[in-house]
Amino acid sequence: MAAENIHLDYSIIYSIIEQGSRVLDLGCGEGDLLYPLVRDKQIRAQGIELNDKAIQECVKKGLSVFQDDIENSLREYPDNSFDYVILNQSMQEVRKVDCVIQDALRIGSKVIIGFPNFAYFKSRIMLFFRGRSPITGSLPYLWFDTPNVRFLSITDFKNFCAEKKIRIIEDHYLDDKKIVHLLPNLLAMNAVFVITKQDVTR
């Protein structure tokens, strides 16, 4: 049974991760993504989170979590410590995003990255016709209170991967409630990628 009442991106990530995997979730929040995976798929989970209250909630769920910020948290892990490293909806808040992705690829065989698409058509409309910074379902913040420091589109991310010789194993594009098949860079609000630096084929 998949996780109930959760975001579409959560259920996509839930279905990607195999039984018994070792998983590191960067910016795990209150553990809502990890918890059903531990419960149903017996994964070995580790979360990293900065927020005090979220840490307590994770511990209540029986999850192991480190209070730390993402950028400082990866250095000590030996190579291939995890089957999956998850950066879901947290990458856009990271300053040294290139370092974090490279480190994630070093310590995990696969990295799952989920982020809001800045080139979503509603963003484009807001910017083009109204001349305002986009506010959408996946980018709900005003310019002065956003935690986001990186604004990227699906095409940006694909180019980044090509340039850095990162292989994209899976890509999923989603609207609020459904999967997007057509013109994702225009029609998708969020994207979930599974990437690797390793030479394995799935």
Next chain:
Amino acid sequence: MSNVTTNNSSIGVVETHYHTYAQRGKEHKLESGESLGPITIAYETYGKLNKDKSNAILALHALSGDAHAAGVHKGEDNKGWWDDMIGPDKAFDTNRYFVICSNVIGGCKGSTGPSSVNQATGKPYALDFPFITVADMVHAQRHLIDYLGIENLLCVAGGSMGGMQVLQWVASYPNRVKAAIPIATTLKHSPQQIAFNEVIRQSIMADPAWREGNYYEYGQPEKGLSVARMIGHITFMSDQSMEKKFSRRLKKDQFSFGFDPDFEVEGYLHYRGANFVKRFDANSYLYITKAIDYFDLSGSKLIPAGKSIDTRFLIISFKSDWLYPAYQSQDIVRLLKKRHVDATYCELSSTYGHDAFLVEIEEQTTLIKHFLDKTFNGYMVVKNYGS
């Protein structure tokens, strides 16, 4: 907090027990190479050991602590040092777990230390007492655990020097510890921590009443020991907590223009110092501070390189603790990451400084209670969450 609240229920009346081992011919070999025996260990227990002996928790005390961790002694009303955390429905829930606390060797609260009588001479050991280390303290506790018939501990937990003993348990007996909770502690004493301890020792030894340690017929080196404790208390508080507690308030309405304590903070330190003299042996303070200065489990000493262990960790530090700052707890975390050890780290917001581990009860209770629950019941707990 949902189902966790601090509560006032107590374990009630408790008693200190004594276990003696390392009799003549079977003396305990110490890390220094010297031998000690016989050794008496003072300990208390709370709650009931279950049938398969799987619910035992060892609580480890800090520098000046003792075996009396919870409840009250008959006819007295001072509660144990961790009474807020150990008891029915508390963080260490005595309805579910069997909690043991023993006084460290080298101490003066019933376990063998420099103030104990040396059977060879019939007089207190004083400076004939051999130097002990945190590892020696832990080996002695292991004897007690064996004597109680317990093979594996569900958890070892403690703050400050208690946290060092937690780490030492993992280093010495990794297979006998299911979970470890080191609080406000370090993998190794830093130069600053050693420096404070040296000033503490020198203030005791500078008191002529110390008499090279042979003061037992005459009474404690009160001045020196009191100053030593005053230094300690400064390091236990934070700038912020001192401001809140004392500010610049005066004991009397105006300055005395003399050297008697004018400020409340001075009065507090004097009071603490004077109290300490009544309850703690000066030589024990020297030996134990030295033991923690020698403490160093950095590098591969906690867990050998290339190895991992099954012990789960819950590491807690406090933002305003400058005696055992959060970075020292983060060093433990970094080491555990390298060794792929299952661990949780939490840096609690508190203004109480190092003292926080004894007074910040609510958040510690939530963390410890759920962490122990998961350790004791495994994934069952996870499955039951929210149901």
